[in-house]
Amino acid sequence: MSKDFFKDKAEGYEQDDHRVENVATIASSVMKHIDLKPDMELMDFGSGTGLLLEKIAPYVASFTAVDISTSMNEQLIQKQDQIDCELEVIEMDLTTSNLNRSFDGIISSMTLHHVDDLKSLFGKLHSMLKPGGFIALADLETEDGSFHQEDTGVFHFGFSAKQLMDFAIDSGFSQAEINPASTVQKPYGEYPVLLLTAIA
Numbered sequence: 466m467s468k469d470f471f472k473d474k475a476e477g478y479e480q481d482d483h484r485v486e487n488v489a490t491i492a493s494s495v496m497k498h499i500d501l502k503p504d505m506e507l508m509d510f511g512s513g514t515g516l517l518l519e520k521i522a523p524y525v526a527s528f529t530a531v532d533i534s535t536s537m538n539e540q541l542i543q544k545q546d547q548i549d550c551e552l553e554v555i556e557m558d559l560t561t562s563n564l565n566r567s568f569d570g571i572i573s574s575m576t577l578h579h580v581d582d583l584k585s586l587f588g589k590l591h592s593m594l595k596p597g598g599f600i601a602l603a604d605l606e607t608e609d610g611s612f613h614q615e616d617t618g619v620f621h622f623g624f625s626a627k628q629l630m631d632f633a634i635d636s637g638f639s640q641a642e643i644n645p646a647s648t649v650q651k652p653y654g655e656y657p658v659l660l661l662t663a664i665a
C-alpha cells in the first residue's frame with residue numbers, strides 16, 4: 466500500500482486562495498493553447514480535488530480523473546455533481562499500473578514533480594492517446610527547493626523548458642511547445658509554472 470502524501474492536506478486543499486487561483490490560471494492557459502471540442506474524452510493525471518478539470522469540464526464530453534491519493538479522490542467525489550461533464554474517478558498509481566484506455570487528450574497540473582521516472586511516464590501517456598491526441602501538462606519551472614515546505618513526495622525541484630521539451634520529443638510527441646502558464650504566489654517567493662503542449 467503506498468503512502469497517501471496528501472492525507473492531511475486534502476480537506477483544506479482548496480482553502481488556499483493562491484493555489485486555487487494558480488490552477489484556474491493554468492486552466493485558462495490550457496484553453497488558450499488547446500482547441501477543445503465538445504466530444505472530447507480527456508484524462509487528468511494527478512487530478513487531486515479536481516481544480517483543473519472542473520474548469521475545463523464544460524467544454525468537453527468526459528473526464529477520467531486519475532490520482533493515487535484516496536483523500537484527494539474523496540474530495541473530488543464529493544464535488545462530482547458540480548462537474549459539468551461525465552466524470553470517472555480512478556484511484557491508481559499511473560507509474561506502476563496501466564489504464565488500458567485511450568483519450569483525445571491528457572491534462573495535468575502540478576503533478577509531474579511528484580513522479581520519479583518521467584521518461585517512463587511520458588512513454589505511457591503517449592501510448593494512452595488516440596492518434597493526434599494532445600498533452601497539456603503544467604508544472605513548476607526549475608526552483609531552488611523552497612516551494613514545498615512539507616514532504617508530499619517530491620522528486621524534482623521543477624523543470625527547465627528544455628527538460629520538458631526533451632521528455633516529450635524523446636517519447637515520440639510532435640509539435641512540442643512551452644508557454645508560461647501561471648505564477649504561484651507564496652509568502653516567501655514567486656514560482657513560475659510552465660505549460661508543455663504536444664501532439665501524439
Ligand SMILES: C[S@@+](CC[C@H](N)C(=O)[O-])C[C@H]1O[C@@H](n2cnc3c(N)ncnc32)[C@H](O)[C@@H]1O
Nearest residue numbers: 511512513516532533534537558559574576579
Ligand atoms: C500537487 S497535487 C496537484 C493536484 C491538482 N492537479 C491541482 O493542480 O490542484 C499532485 C497530485 O498528484 C497525485 N499523484 C502523485 N503521483 C501520482 C501517481 N504516480 N499517480 C497518480 N497520481 C499521482 C497526488 O496524489 C496529488 O493529488
